[in-house]
Amino acid sequence: MRKWLADLRDEAGYSQQELADKVLISRSHLSSIEVGTRDPGGRTAKRLADELGFDMSIFF
Template structure:
């Protein structure tokens, strides 16, 4: 389940149907994405992210959070 996606949607006061319509996808497909039983491709992820106002990269990170990894710097 993508709890973070649901939280963002609810914080905007939007229904699944409204987000789906604004994103150009079906409500059932959006529900599957939110539930985590379907993955959003690049264009769909971008569309949903634009509608809800977040970076599409959240779809491709664990739990919707960007993790930072230390980079080794060569001297």
């Protein structure tokens, strides 16, 4: 589980849908990343990191 990702999203004031729209993925894809059942690809990891302000290497 990537609770830290959901926590960062919450701290930034985004709903799952809002963040998913910003990083060009579906809400269900973001949800799967947050619960750890799916890993983000490189571009998605970069977009999430840029939007939420963390180093994307934390995913890998």
